Amino acid sequence: MPDSRPRNDNFLRALLKKPVERTPIWLMRQAGRYLPEYCATRQRAGDFLSLCKSPDLACEVTLQPLARYDLDAAILFSDILTVPDAMGLGLYFETGEGPRFQRPLREESAINRLLAPDPRERLGYVLDAVRTIRKALDNAVPLIGFSGSPYTLACYMVEGGGSRDFRHIKTMLYARPDLLHRILDVTTEAVIAYLNAQIECGAQAVMIFDTWGGSLADAAYAEFSLAKLQNIVAGLHKTWEGEKIPSIIFTKGGGLWLEKIAASGCDGVGLDWNVNIGDARRRVGDKVALQGNLDPNVLFAPPETIKAEAIKVLTAFGVSGPGSTGHVFNLGHGISQFTPPEHVEALVETVHNFRF
């Protein structure tokens, strides 16, 4: 495994609140369907899961956005549901329907049998992808590893797929909180092992996607999502081979809880586009770095509007340019498949050229 710092380490420095040369930028889902070269590789792979499970193809698509744009980080190409798949739930994708599990987790007996998988045994394809990507990146930019949050994974595990109302997991949460806690605790253990294995194989930062934490009531978020995120952060490698490994927590729809998320022990907090990033900074102070938070739909507008809206985010954050600290520019959610690729160029240039 390569062990030197990336030549462009602005992303890591921003997360650790050290001075940077420019505000770093990467985009959630940057290796995705808006890129024709991604669609071509995916077609060659046959389907989405085969793409995730081939380390070479996962590496290929991970690098595609970096070949097009001057991005400051790569993110492992994978799916957030690899962990429950490794737990035996049977992940599959229904065309146009998103992810599904063959065996949703609702019976007490099945919940009691749930075990955290050893990532080296059951998720070797992901770890191979991490190693392959690190090698291919050749220390140009850092590689981000990631996982879904325990509550988000549990949503899919209990519902059996995506959901509009989360009726089954919410029923369990209110009627049998003990069962949900068991699912979440096993999943927390699994996520810690999974992220630490990614770090050991070369991930230089990790991000936890809490996509559905924002569907919870205030007290339920603290108990069923944030508490598990805190346990994960506490269990992560803080350094590996002499380098600090920053962690980012992103609860979509979590704008009301930023102070609590910032107190979880993570280094960076992801922000969706509902939040004003300047208000967020005033609320959390200098405790953590902030990552975000342009509305992904801005990328449908002409380049001049993209520039103006990106500058609003940079200005709201309040510090940028040489010596700035603590802001990783990103979208507030994954980039849309309908984004014109040339619009991303305008965004990246604007962020890099911005001087406060």
Add this chain to the structure above:
Amino acid sequence: MPDSRPRNDNFLRALLKKPVERTPIWLMRQAGRYLPEYCATRQRAGDFLSLCKSPDLACEVTLQPLARYDLDAAILFSDILTVPDAMGLGLYFETGEGPRFQRPLREESAINRLLAPDPRERLGYVLDAVRTIRKALDNAVPLIGFSGSPYTLACYMVEGGGSRDFRHIKTMLYARPDLLHRILDVTTEAVIAYLNAQIECGAQAVMIFDTWGGSLADAAYAEFSLAKLQNIVAGLHKTWEGEKIPSIIFTKGGGLWLEKIAASGCDGVGLDWNVNIGDARRRVGDKVALQGNLDPNVLFAPPETIKAEAIKVLTAFGVSGPGSTGHVFNLGHGISQFTPPEHVEALVETVHNFRF
């Protein structure tokens, strides 16, 4: 039109921050599919729109939850999309797909032709329903009139139906804000006329449902949703036939913006279940009443849990029982069609029996 106060006016008193005998409760979508008698009436009507367009059947379903439960308000049974339908967009319902418009509003020429309909000409069936319901209620409890918010209506008008990403309206918002403002301003004029006509026909309070305002970025919410809501509140009848007519604004996902919503001039602010109602009260002070905010999914749990969770909301608000002021109990969103009807009974009793 009857002109005396309802015998149970706790709902109106709470909104006006006057002393009440008990914390009033009603439920968003209380006349809905969780009630077998509603499903029977809907079947008799043939389809959902025919049910909305028949004043007698709309009255029948409006009263059904009041016959079962000791609720403190009735809400007009109607659809939030009657206004754009009256503008000529051609509302229809695709089975299992939700509302659709035959003529989505995307062309500049069509947007320029958009006109606010006269509610007495184009929405007479709603006004007839209001009159019929008021008469049938016989002053037992107040009747709430309602409308969708301009931004929420525009979402359906521009997208042509529901949407997961609001791609078309967001593109318009960022690329052609002038066009979106025109849609919103015409719709604002239409909503003011519509709600005032409901008041003139007997609605004793009005609520504006901003279902999709929470999908907006911070600055966009202020410009494209809240500013129009303020215009509506400013244009509403404040009193009618000597009685104050309170107004409620509910932006789902608007928890970050409560101070701004509370400053809009409305009497009550609706809260979804993400917010802690005690925090909300500390943030907005005594400026407005608060309506909410139990997670509707709590109603899937056994009655003991429902009681405990309802008491958490009542306790968090901080004042209840005789003399309490400013809290209208409700769910944080519409009641689910999968709710066991007997669970609602447990909720209503708990709220009414609670003493702080």
